[in-house]
Amino acid sequence: MKRALKIAGAVLALAVVLLLLFSGYVLLVWDRPVDRPVIAMTARRDSATVARGEYLFKTTWQCWGCHQAESRGSNLPPSGAGVFDLRTTGPGFGVFYSANISPDSATGIGGWSDGEIVRAIREGVRRDGRVLFPIMPVDWLHGLSDEDALALVSYLRSIPAVRNSVPANEPSFFAETLLALNVISPPPPIENPVVAPPATSTLEYGRYLATSAAGCADCHTPRNLQNGEFYLDSLFTGSSILFGEAEGEPLLSYARNIRPDSATGIGHWGEEDFIRAVTAGYRPDGTALDPHMPYPQYKNINPADLHAIYLYLRSLPPISRTMPRPKYSSAVAASAAGVDRGRLLFDARCRACHGDRGTASDVTSVRLAEATPLYTDDDLRNFVGEGQIELKMPGFSRTLSPSDLNDIIAYIRTWERQ
Ligand code: HEC
Ligand code: HEC
Ligand code: HEC
Known part of the structure; x- marks a missing residue:
């Protein structure tokens, strides 16, 4: 009995010592510099x-x-x-x-x-x-x-x-x-010149854009949330991260499956549908995308680049993976109809383009507090419901309920009085 206790004590002591040594090792080396050559390169100024x-x-x-x-x-x-x-x-x-x-x-x-x-x-x-x-x-x-x-x-x-x-x-x-432990470590050194495929509307150039020269793959690919590694065999099947959650935002969404799978991806979408979603924020069913998908900025993507990305995405084998639609945070769910709920809904759906409290952004210079007094509530409901696709303002009639819209309008009206 005594002997067993002694052995257990010794094992425990050894475990503590090993743990301390290991922690010491981690603290000593985690931020050590790696040995990586720097290639002499010169940026042009034209x-x-x-x-x-x-x-x-x-x-x-x-x-x-x-x-x-x-x-x-x-x-x-x-x-x-x-x-x-x-x-x-x-x-x-x-x-x-x-x-x-x-x-x-x-x-x-x-x-x-x-x-x-x-x-x-x-x-x-x-x-x-x-x-x-x-x-x-x-x-x-x-x-x-x-x-x-x-x-x-x-x-x-x-x-x-x-x-x-x-x-x-x-x-x-x-x-x-x-x-x-180098589980997180930099990718291999780049030792040879890297040349992009010719910038033409080909799927090779589309692959280069979607994976290296634009952020599509970074958001639309699942990652192992234990060590940060991307699952490359599931490229473009949707994110592991719920965008907006860590920031406590009112609207939360996963980046969706954009493989050409008919049931769970964009297999049924034509090129027009794709362009409209990426640059104007509408899905084919008329619902507006969560602006965590940066469509307000993608309206400036070169159309030839978008065509190449489309060709590339269509060329991928379909993979079935269902990604949920966006949802509101519990704060929105818990708020009663009225101005406070309108503020949360505005921040979720409108702020990405209209700026905080509608004070303009780089997407639109309109200052809502100055523009909306010219509208009656009915005008506003119609305008926001239908949108104006040529101005790249999406319509929200399929996304917001009539009471959601009323709450947003009530919130906007509070700025006019100030
Ligand atoms: C998803 C967010 C994100 C995007 C997109 C992003 N970065 Fe970063 N970047 C970071 C973070 C976070 C760090 C700091 C990481 C750290 O401290 O370990 C960083 C670090 C850097 C650094 C190192 C600077 C330093 O002083 O250490 C450079 C350079 C850089 N980014 C350039 C860029 C460029 C250029 C782009 C666009 C092509 C870009 N980043 C896109 C998040 C991002
Ligand atoms: C910062 C992260 C981010 C980046 C970068 C990004 N997306 Fe998205 N994307 C999202 C999120 C989040 C959604 C889901 C929005 C929603 O469901 O309302 C989405 C939705 C989409 C959809 C709609 C799919 C559907 O079924 O409704 C398409 C198409 C799409 N993205 C294509 C692209 C392309 C092409 C690129 C690169 C040019 C790209 N995305 C870059 C986050 C991103
Ligand atoms: C993708 C960006 C985007 C989103 C999201 C968006 N808007 Fe807009 N909105 C615009 C643009 C662009 C205009 C046109 C501005 C102009 O006339 O140049 C506009 C115009 C308007 C106008 C008319 C302003 C005027 O001068 O007549 C109102 C009102 C408005 N938006 C309300 C909303 C509300 C409410 C929401 C959220 C439910 C919303 N918008 C979401 C981009 C957006």
Whole structure:
């Protein structure tokens, strides 16, 4: 009996020592720099290259959406400190902040070489060799061509510098362990020139766009929420993340299955249907998409690019995976009809384009508080219900109930009186 106790005690002591050693090891190495060559590259400064970089930055990837404290629009510099609270994602990864990527030399990337910026974008390694947490979509940007990566650099060098120190990340011990054990590690080094397929309406170019030069795959592919790995055999079958949940937003949605499966994907959709969904936010059944799908920005996608993406998505084998439709948060469900509910519904359905309290955004310069006094309630119900597709304002009659619409109007009316 005594002997058994002694052995158990010894085993326990050993386990504690091993655990302490392991924790010490993790704390020591999780943030160690990796040894990665920087390729000497030079970004051009001509206006066509800067414009290409701006298109990738603002439209196809929307880097600014993550690289601002709040997504306040594509015309404000990406000064960082966007919060990614992953404390309840999977086992809990901690809290992370996006970097200041404006060309400030003290707090941004002003002092980095062109090659160092390209390495961060495509290989997820900072200037000092530390690994970026894969919220930054390096898995997909890894395939970006030299020319496009350098165009992003050219654009980043052309914008105003903003001095803004971003708070340090607060990874959980679990996240540190994944980094220490190289479960999270940067993708392979890029040693040879990367050339994109010719920019024509082919499915090869569509694949390049959908997976590397635009954010489609990053949002529309499921990931293992224990270690962040994407399930590449389920590419484009929908997200694992419920967009809006971690941020406590009123409308929550999964990115949907956009494989050509007839029952669960977009197999029944024609090209017109696809273009309308991606650029104007309507599904073929007339319901409006949750603006977590960035259709307000995709209205600026080059039509030839969209055609190529469509050809590529159609060429994929269908995979059956049912993704649920968007749902309102419990805060919306719990709120009684009236102005408060109208505020939540406005934030869910209208704010992405009209800005906070309708004070305009980079999608529309209309200031709703000035425009709506000219409308009667009936006019407003009709206008918002039907929308105006040529102005890229979706109609909501199939998405919002009459009482939802009334609540939104009641909320808008409260601004007019101020
Ligand atoms: C889904 C959100 C997201 C998107 C989209 C995104 N980033 Fe990031 N990016 C981050 C986060 C978060 C970090 C910081 C990660 C960390 O600290 O470990 C980061 C880090 C970086 C860094 C490293 C800077 C530094 O000081 O360490 C660069 C450069 C960068 N991003 C450029 C870009 C560019 C260019 C694009 C568009 C092609 C882009 N990012 C798109 C979230 C994003
Ligand atoms: C930031 C994340 C994000 C990015 C980037 C993104 N999507 Fe989406 N997408 C979503 C979400 C979320 C939905 C679901 C919206 C809803 O159900 O109302 C969606 C819905 C869609 C739909 C509608 C599918 C259906 O069955 O209703 C299509 C089509 C689509 N996306 C295509 C694309 C394409 C093409 C791209 C790249 C050009 C892209 N998406 C990029 C998040 C994203
Ligand atoms: C995809 C972006 C988008 C969304 C989402 C959206 N709108 Fe709009 N809305 C627009 C655009 C663009 C216009 C046209 C502005 C102009 O005239 O240039 C507009 C116009 C309007 C107008 C008319 C303004 C005027 O000057 O006559 C009203 C009212 C309005 N929207 C209300 C709403 C409400 C309420 C919601 C939410 C239920 C909503 N919108 C959602 C983009 C959007």
